[in-house]
Amino acid sequence: MSTATVIDHPLVQHKLTIMRDKETSTSSFRQLLREIAHLMCYEVTRDLELTEITIETPIAEMRAPTLAGKKLVFCSILRAGNGLLEGMLDLVPSARVAHIGLYRDPKTLIPVEYYFKAPEDLEDRLIIVVDPMLATANSAIVAVERLKERGAKNLRFVCLLGAPEGVRKFSEAHPDVPIFTAAIDEKLNEHAYIVPGLGDAGDRMYGTK
Incomplete structure (x- = not known):
């Protein structure tokens, strides 16, 4: 799990x-996710390159x-990714946004x-x-593959929680993409939910089941 950084603030x-x-x-869950996104955004962008201008x-x-350089791109894996996306856009409102819609077949x-919709010039x-969740990592792996197909070379993955199985699988598939997470939990259960986890992030954000 060498590519995973746990943000323990x-x-x-x-x-x-x-x-x-x-x-x-x-409502509290949604607001807290937005607030955590602010804090995680600081960490994932800590080493952005700077230049100087005269003012x-x-x-x-x-x-x-x-x-310095071209604007960031935040890519949300729909639908739960929008909770983190909105918080990060609060800090970097000029960022470009990509969306990838993926759902997990329950069987x-x-x-x-x-x-799938993304800005052009991803390579730069x-x-x-x-x-929010890196459970089996299947969706995250596919999302990153699609972005790489469009030319993306410099990618980072941000999640709220990861399972050891998902972190390991993602790192094996994309060893060049660092993971930033707030916690790595114990395991996945038989339904591929993170344990102890927090349930389904999308359902808890939007009040659905």
């Missing part, structure tokens, strides 16, 4: 604990740092694609793929 861990609680309401403050002219657990951009 106290605020991230505190908010995650509240989200795990089955009594946490839909004038109300006092004097100065050289000041600004982001085979194989991901089925139903939607950092793409941050977001999905």
